[in-house]
Amino acid sequence: xxxxxxxxxxxxxxxxxxxxxxxxxxxxxxxxxxxxxxxxxxxxxxxxxxxxxxxxxxxxxxxxxxxxxxxxxxxxxxxxxxxxxxxxxxxxxxxxxxxxxxxxxxxxxxxxxxxxxxxxxxxxxxxxxxxxxxxxxxxxxxxxxxxxxxxxxxxxxxxxxxxxxxxxxxxxxxxxxxxxxxxxxxxxxxxxxxxxxxxxxxxxxxxxxxxxxxxxxxxxxxxxxxxxxxxxxxxxxxxxxxxxxxx
Numbered sequence: 556x557x558x559x560x561x562x563x564x565x566x567x568x569x570x571x572x573x574x575x576x577x578x579x580x581x582x583x584x585x586x587x588x589x590x591x592x593x594x595x596x597x598x599x600x601x602x603x604x605x606x607x608x609x610x611x612x613x614x615x616x617x618x619x620x621x622x623x624x625x626x627x628x629x630x631x632x633x634x635x636x637x638x639x640x641x642x643x644x645x646x647x648x649x650x651x652x653x654x655x656x657x658x659x660x661x662x663x664x665x666x667x668x669x670x671x672x673x674x675x676x677x678x679x680x681x682x683x684x685x686x687x688x689x690x691x692x693x694x695x696x697x698x699x700x701x702x703x704x705x706x707x708x709x710x711x712x713x714x715x716x717x718x719x720x721x722x723x724x725x726x727x728x729x730x731x732x733x734x735x736x737x738x739x740x741x742x743x744x745x746x747x748x749x750x751x752x753x754x755x756x757x758x759x760x761x762x763x764x765x766x767x768x769x770x771x772x773x774x775x776x777x778x779x780x781x782x783x784x785x786x787x788x789x790x791x792x793x794x795x796x797x798x799x800x801x802x
């Protein structure tokens with residue numbers, strides 16, 4: 556396992572500015588946050604011209620890219636372009652949002668089969684993130700989706716399971732299907748709190764991941780709109796030091 560950081564942490568900055576901040580904080584691996592509504596990398600732009608994107612990335616930073624997370628649903632044509640861009644940068648992991656609650660289960664299976672099948676052609680794995688308000692807020696449903704879609708995994712955000720009747724049981728269920736993680740300090744009532752004041756047991760979480768031979772990223776993803784007056788660089792440093800102390 557290794558510690559990484561998402562460019563989402565600096566979503567109000569340009570991609571280049573976000574990378575500069577991340578280097579200053581002494582990270583060496585990043586996760587790319589793609590959002591057509593944001594200030595950084597837009598999904599449509601990356602998919603439409605992968606060569607230009609790869610050139611921009613290499614001119615912007617020497618940080619190692621480990622994963623891509625997409626903020627919203629995308630079409631098969633767009634995911635095809637993103638998978639090619641990922642392959643060029645040797646990224647093997649793309650995270651998609653799960654469908655909203657109320658979406659028919661079979662419709663979600665068909666969507667994920669299509670998108671996962673496309674990325675697999677370029678050797679890129681697809682996973683869906685665990686999130687309240689989506690089908691994956693129930694860990695049993697998240698697992699059932701993975702079982703129904705060959706090659707599909709979970710991007711585990713344990714913050715979203717703290718409000719379930721049994722958070723430990725929820726995470727035990729999804730661990731065997733976990734391809735990626737998104738981490739921040741949280742409580743059952745707040746998705747984000749100051750580092751050190753949360754309820755997540757990161758030592759237990761890492762032990763659970765080790766039991767399923769997880770060797771990939773522990774990706775720090777703070778939520779900028781929930782930071783309030785907290786100093787972002789300080790919070791990111793504290794989170795990095797916490798995770799590194801447990802590895």
